Amino acid sequence: MAQVTYLEAIRQALIEEMDRDPAVVMIGEDIGVYGGAFKVSAGMLERFGWERIIDTPISETAIIGAAVGMSYQGLRPIAELQFIDFIACCFNQITNFVAKSHYRWGAPVPMVIRGPAGGGVHGGPFHSQNPEMYFVHTPGLKVVYPSTAYDAKGLMKSAVRDNNPVLFLEHKFLYRRIKEDLPKEEYTVPIGKAAVRREGSDLTILSYAAMAHTSLEAAELLAKEGIDAEVVDLRTLLPLDRDTIFASLKKTNKLLVVHEDTRTGGVAGEIAALVCEGAFEELDGPILRVTSLDTPVPFSPPLEERFLPNVEKVAAAARELAKY
Amino acid sequence: MQASLTREQQVELYYYMKLNRSLEERLVNLFRQNKLLGGVYLSVGQEAISVGTAYALGPGDWIAPMIRNVGALLVRGFLPVDIFTQYMARQTSPTQGKDGTSHFGDLKKRHVVSPISMLGDLIPVMTGVAMAGRYLGQNIVTMTWIGDGGTSTGAFHEGMNLAAQQKAPFVCVIENNQWAYSTPVSRQVPVRDLAERARAYGIKSFIVDGNDVLAVWRTSQEAVDLCRAGEGPVIIEAKTMRMRGHAQHDPAEYVPKEMFEYWKQRDPLELYEKYLTNNKLWDAKTRKALEARIERELQAAMETAEQASFPPAELAEQGVYCDGCHTIEAEWKRSKKEVTPPASSVEPVWKVEGFGVKEAPQTADTKAAVEETLAAETPGRQVKSGNGIPAPFTKSSSNGKNAAKPAKPAAKQNVKSKPALVAARKGRR
Numbered sequence: 001m002a003q004v005t006y007l008e009a010i011r012q013a014l015i016e017e018m019d020r021d022p023a024v025v026m027i028g029e030d031i032g033v034y035g036g037a038f039k040v041s042a043g044m045l046e047r048f049g050w051e052r053i054i055d056t057p058i059s060e061t062a063i064i065g066a067a068v069g070m071s072y073q074g075l076r077p078i079a080e081l082q083f084i085d086f087i088a089c090c091f092n093q094i095t096n097f098v099a100k101s102h103y104r105w106g107a108p109v110p111m112v113i114r115g116p117a118g119g120g121v122h123g124g125p126f127h128s129q130n131p132e133m134y135f136v137h138t139p140g141l142k143v144v145y146p147s148t149a150y151d152a153k154g155l156m157k158s159a160v161r162d163n164n165p166v167l168f169l170e171h172k173f174l175y176r177r178i179k180e181d182l183p184k185e186e187y188t189v190p191i192g193k194a195a196v197r198r199e200g201s202d203l204t205i206l207s208y209a210a211m212a213h214t215s216l217e218a219a220e221l222l223a224k225e226g227i228d229a230e231v232v233d234l235r236t237l238l239p240l241d242r243d244t245i246f247a248s249l250k251k252t253n254k255l256l257v258v259h260e261d262t263r264t265g266g267v268a269g270e271i272a273a274l275v276c277e278g279a280f281e282e283l284d285g286p287i288l289r290v291t292s293l294d295t296p297v298p299f300s301p302p303l304e305e306r307f308l309p310n311v312e313k314v315a316a317a318a319r320e321l322a323k324y
Numbered sequence: 325m326q327a328s329l330t331r332e333q334q335v336e337l338y339y340y341m342k343l344n345r346s347l348e349e350r351l352v353n354l355f356r357q358n359k360l361l362g363g364v365y366l367s368v369g370q371e372a373i374s375v376g377t378a379y380a381l382g383p384g385d386w387i388a389p390m391i392r393n394v395g396a397l398l399v400r401g402f403l404p405v406d407i408f409t410q411y412m413a414r415q416t417s418p419t420q421g422k423d424g425t426s427h428f429g430d431l432k433k434r435h436v437v438s439p440i441s442m443l444g445d446l447i448p449v450m451t452g453v454a455m456a457g458r459y460l461g462q463n464i465v466t467m468t469w470i471g472d473g474g475t476s477t478g479a480f481h482e483g484m485n486l487a488a489q490q491k492a493p494f495v496c497v498i499e500n501n502q503w504a505y506s507t508p509v510s511r512q513v514p515v516r517d518l519a520e521r522a523r524a525y526g527i528k529s530f531i532v533d534g535n536d537v538l539a540v541w542r543t544s545q546e547a548v549d550l551c552r553a554g555e556g557p558v559i560i561e562a563k564t565m566r567m568r569g570h571a572q573h574d575p576a577e578y579v580p581k582e583m584f585e586y587w588k589q590r591d592p593l594e595l596y597e598k599y600l601t602n603n604k605l606w607d608a609k610t611r612k613a614l615e616a617r618i619e620r621e622l623q624a625a626m627e628t629a630e631q632a633s634f635p636p637a638e639l640a641e642q643g644v645y646c647d648g649c650h651t652i653e654a655e656w657k658r659s660k661k662e663v664t665p666p667a668s669s670v671e672p673v674w675k676v677e678g679f680g681v682k683e684a685p686q687t688a689d690t691k692a693a694v695e696e697t698l699a700a701e702t703p704g705r706q707v708k709s710g711n712g713i714p715a716p717f718t719k720s721s722s723n724g725k726n727a728a729k730p731a732k733p734a735a736k737q738n739v740k741s742k743p744a745l746v747a748a749r750k751g752r753r
Contacts, residue, residue: 019664019665022660022663022664023652023654025459032672033672033673033674043672045670045672046669046670046671046672047665047668047669048663048665048668048669049663049668049669049670050670051459051663051668052459052663052668054455056486056489057482057485057486057489059448059482059483059485059486060482061445061448061478061479061482061483062448062451062479062482062483062485062486063448064448065445065447065448065449065451065452065479065482065483066448066449066451066452066455066483066486067452068448068449068452069437069448069449069450069451069452069453069454069455069456069466070452070453070455070456070459071452071652072431072437072449072452072453072456073452073453073456073457073460073654073655074456074460074652074653074654074655075456075459075460075654076652077452092442092445092479093445093448093479096440096441096442096445097440097442097445097449100440101438102643102644102645102646103422103643103644104419104422104423104427104438105418105419105422105423105427105428105429105438106419106643106649106650107429107431107437107438108646108650108652110646110652139644140644140645142645163645163646163647163648163650163652164645164646
């Protein structure tokens with residue numbers, strides 16, 4: 001069986017969902033003839049036609065707005081943002097119109113907002129960001145950020161079928177760098193469920209997206225030093241899977257949170273608060289975090305390397321934590 | 325297109341306008357008695373627009389009202405009790421107390437989308453409803469309203485441009501009520517007629533006297549028909565006046581007294597009452613009965629609302645997500661096969677006509693519009709700052725056919741007037 005990349009897995013999910021349900025349409029910039037800036041929708045115009053693969057002007061607010069309108073009509077639109085950094089342009093539509101709709105007046109918004117996020121590709125300040133926490137802080141949305149091809153496909157299918165607006169973040173560093181065999185048969189991955197990627201007993205490294213891979217690499221390195229780390233991949237950031245987090249902590253009693261998002265106000269802080277409130281007795285040491293710096297994402301390779309977490313930084317923090 | 329309204333329909337227009345006004349008068353009283361929560365945003369003087377435009381739509385069409393469109397909600401079948409309970413934040417309100425004012429809707433039956441407070445956002449949303457309607461084969465038209473102030477938002481432009489590019493069957497009604505909170509139109513935009521914006525989108529537009537309900541209805545009918553025929557979207561600019569402050573707390577002292585006086589003479593209800601009387605469409609008895617009915621309905625609605633209880637506190641925690649409480653189902657009016665492979669397959673290439681700007685095909689409409697623009701240099705059309713009284717109302721269309729001829733200052737004068745105008749604007753800041 002041919003191995004499937006993270007990007008191809010997303011493409012497969014989109015095509016299969018659009019084949020399955022004519023209520024699913026896509027809207028975004030350059031997604032049709034060009035097939036999207038990263039070619040996620042390559043060949044989809046050919047297959048589904050102009051009515052279902054809708055190329056728009058450069059108008060992020062109008063893209064999200066039109067998608068909301070479509071969802072009110074019972075369609076399930078998937079809105080692509082060419083780079084997720086541009087989500088700032090439609091912040092109001094998403095946080096005020098989309099997210100509050102069901103709570104305010106009982107109108108569900110079954111739409112997916114998807115786009116490439118994350119750094120490590122020297123994209124600079126406006127093509128590398130991780131904007132998840134603006135939206136994790138917005139009741140009414142769901143936020144997913146997969147780390148594997150299998151999850152990307154399964155979570156996308158769940159997102160399309162969800163009756164709620166789902167922000168689906170795709171890590172562009174992973175797009176073509178990872179691949180795996182995917183099941184032939186239909187499957188979905190539930191939103192709101194974390195996955196234990198590596199069993200361990202000494203400490204828990206909690207992470208997601210590209211940093212899940214970094215954390216796993218660090219765990220292998222630590223294993224050689226006699227530190228047995230458990231690695232948990234959150235997969236969904238809103239709603240958070242408290243049960244899996246608490247279960248892992250109960251086993252290891254030590255928690256290190258790793259994310260590529262900047263430090264202040266990142267999800268690590270929220271998880272630390274959750275743990276202190278709900279599982280304080282389980283802790284044998286401080287909750288540590290390895291994150292990006294509190295700066296914009298710098299462009300030049302040595303600067304971006306300093307900015308981002310990496311295996312060494314994760315391993316160093318884990319060693320500190322293991323001492324407790 | 326329905327060419328004219330029956331006597332009953334003409335009286336019904338009055339019913340909705342009067343209901344709109346009387347309802348809001350009661351809201352003011354309730355506000356003064358501290359029985360309402362939040363602000364009260366009135367549409368006094370603008371009832372003809374809400375009612376006349378919404379009246380031109382069919383039951384399958386969609387609307388999204390803004391804050392001063394209680395009249396449209398009433399035409400669409402919402403009841404006074406819905407509005408009272410919204411303002412009183414009761415459990416029986418359409419939003420169960422989750423939101424107030426006109427922030428409510430009904431997707432399935434009345435096809436009403438709830439607004440949010442941020443202006444302009446409904447333009448792309450209603451464009452999307454219209455696009456979906458076409459995709460589903462419904463032949464519907466969507467409509468929303470926006471004030472003069474709201475047209476300056478980015479969402480307005482993005483939405484109108486997308487609607488135009490998509491030829492969406494969407495009517496955008498600009499209620500030019502002269503004031504965005506405390507700022508007159510002349511301090512918001514450098515054009516007199518907001519309908520001129522339509523030229524930038526290459527779409528049709530109308531200007532109508534917003535205080536003449538029949539003119540509003542006729543113009544809306546025309547716009548709706550154009551949209552249904554695939555010639556949308558359309559902008560209607562309705563000239564009117566906000567006869568109260570932005571909300572009930574605002575005495576609107578910044579509005580020149582003469583301006584209120586001028587518009588008081590053009591009250592849409594009084595004008596229409598005269599019309600109905602002069603044309604013998606009603607008699608004193610019918611009118612009295614109608615007004616008694618309105619009072620009865622409002623009194624009953626108000627009592628019901630006042631007796632309604634507040635929502636239970638635990639409701640605050642419910643409804644963030646749809647956990648299967650709704651069934652999402654589109655109303656298909658065409659075969660799903662048409663939009664499913666292989667029938668949906670296309671050749672993925674752009675068909676580009678003209679190959680360049682110079683050779684780009686120009687329709688008679690756009691050509692006429694361009695010529696007209698060149699002829700009517702905008703700086704010559706200065707708006708008198710202050711009272712904001714518009715020129716005589718004319719129904720015009722940007723296709724040039726029925727367009728009111730704008731004043732044509734000589735070319736020389738234009739060159740001179742331009743720097744003067746710039747200087748004047750700078751001085752004002």
